[in-house]
Amino acid sequence: MNPYDDSAPASTTGLPAAGGRIVGGVADGEDQAVEAALRPKDLGEFIGQERVREQLDLVLRAARARGATADHVLLSGAPGLGKTTLSMIIAAEMGAPIRITSGPAIQHAGDLAAILSSLTEGEVLFLDEIHRMSRPAEEMLYMAMEDFRVDVVVGKGPGATAIPLELPPFTLVGATTRAGLLPPPLRDRFGFTGHMEFYAPAELERVVHRSARLLDVEIAADGAAEIAGRSRGTPRIANRLLRRVRDYAQVKADGIVTREIAAQALEVYEVDARGLDRLDRAVLGALLKLFGGGPVGLSTLAVAVGEERETVEEVAEPFLVREGLLARTPRGRVATPAAWAHLGLVPPQQGSGGPGQSALFGG
Numbered sequence: 441m442n443p444y445d446d447s448a449p450a451s452t453t454g455l456p457a458a459g460g461r462i463v464g465g466v467a468d469g470e471d472q473a474v475e476a477a478l479r480p481k482d483l484g485e486f487i488g489q490e491r492v493r494e495q496l497d498l499v500l501r502a503a504r505a506r507g508a509t510a511d512h513v514l515l516s517g518a519p520g521l522g523k524t525t526l527s528m529i530i531a532a533e534m535g536a537p538i539r540i541t542s543g544p545a546i547q548h549a550g551d552l553a554a555i556l557s558s559l560t561e562g563e564v565l566f567l568d569e570i571h572r573m574s575r576p577a578e579e580m581l582y583m584a585m586e587d588f589r590v591d592v593v594v595g596k597g598p599g600a601t602a603i604p605l606e607l608p609p610f611t612l613v614g615a616t617t618r619a620g621l622l623p624p625p626l627r628d629r630f631g632f633t634g635h636m637e638f639y640a641p642a643e644l645e646r647v648v649h650r651s652a653r654l655l656d657v658e659i660a661a662d663g664a665a666e667i668a669g670r671s672r673g674t675p676r677i678a679n680r681l682l683r684r685v686r687d688y689a690q691v692k693a694d695g696i697v698t699r700e701i702a703a704q705a706l707e708v709y710e711v712d713a714r715g716l717d718r719l720d721r722a723v724l725g726a727l728l729k730l731f732g733g734g735p736v737g738l739s740t741l742a743v744a745v746g747e748e749r750e751t752v753e754e755v756a757e758p759f760l761v762r763e764g765l766l767a768r769t770p771r772g773r774v775a776t777p778a779a780w781a782h783l784g785l786v787p788p789q790q791g792s793g794g795p796g797q798s799a800l801f802g803g
């Protein structure tokens with residue numbers, strides 16, 4: 441496999457800079473090829489997400505005890521946190537087959553009717569990117585979820601008739617990166633909603649150790665910690681960084697992943713100790729060095745780093761905000777003290793002699 445493979449991922453945002461980014465949360469071609477092998481197969485193997493796991497465990501156990509089909513489940517959370525993995529686990533735990541489709545794949549209500557009517561009793565229907573379904577399909581889904589019934593419209597115009605079609609009970613598992621975009625009537629029809637959080641470093645260490653075992657990579661405890669710390673709270677990124685570090689360890693060393701090897705490898709890929717990549721550091725660097733830490737407007741900042749406004753706002757900033765390195769204020773982007781420390785820079789002295797920036801810019 442080519443470690444420099446830069447194939448663009450199936451980006452949900454359609455943003456150019458998100459493509460091929462080693463610290464991007466969205467899956468690229470190589471991720472898709474290896475992810476199946478790395479997916480935990482049951483709840484016990486699934487690392488972290490304690491709350492969601494415990495709640496889901498209750499939901500599934502209760503359904504099993506009743507001999508019933510599990511309630512519909514909505515999983516929301518950022519890319520790469522384990523929504524698809526969890527949907528497969530739900531099916532496995534229920535001993536049910538799983539059918540996988542996605543919102544964008546369902547253009548017409550008829551597409552959905554065809555899928556629904558071919559489900560078997562108890563089957564899990566995984567509907568990825570459920571927020572991107574067409575309106576008519578969505579309305580058909582309401583009825584299917586609630587009454588296990590759909591109305592199939594036959595014919596056109598005044599002669600059209602709706603033929604009711606009974607469906608076997610099934611479990612819908614919807615996944616979305618944007619729970620806020622779901623219409624309330626759809627959200628309300630899920631019996632259980634699990635919100636996936638970013639993972640703590642210790643949890644990611646366990647993910648790295650587990651994946652290393654499955655990939656037959658020898659890794660030291662501090663090597664796993666080093667990778668975990670740079671993985672932005674995201675198992676998919678942890679697994680991707682592990683593969684790049686493994687390549688480096690094979691080519692440049694004896695194949696064993698130690699802390700030093702991991703740090704050296706990720707320096708080659710320009711992923712720093714906190715998981716920032718070149719784009720993140722460019723944005724932060726411009727904010728600090730050119731604008732004294734801000735406040736500065738988004739457009740100005742984007743021009744300064746030579747990127748599109750949207751790229752800065754949607755690709756770089758969310759992680760910088762999450763990390764407490766950058767704040768979005770009504771007056772513009774502002775760096776936090778942690779940002780200065782992270783780039784090893786000293787913030788300008790406040791109110792020392794003469795009319796400083798604050799006086800010039802009115803506060």
Ligand SMILES: Nc1ncnc2c1ncn2[C@@H]1O[C@H](COP(=O)(O)OP(=O)(O)OP(=O)(O)O)[C@@H](O)[C@H]1O
Pocket residue numbers: 465466467474475476478479480485486487488489517518519520521522523524525526617647675676679
């Ligand atoms: N809790 C976990 N424990 C171990 N590995 C995990 C966990 N969650 C995710 N992974 C790993 O991360 C990879 C990505 O997970 P998954 O495909 O389920 O993410 P997703 O939330 O569906 O992402 P997307 O929004 O892009 O569809 C998988 O290969 C899986 O091995």
Ligand SMILES: [Mg+2]
Pocket residue numbers: 523524525568615
């Ligand atoms: Mg997924």
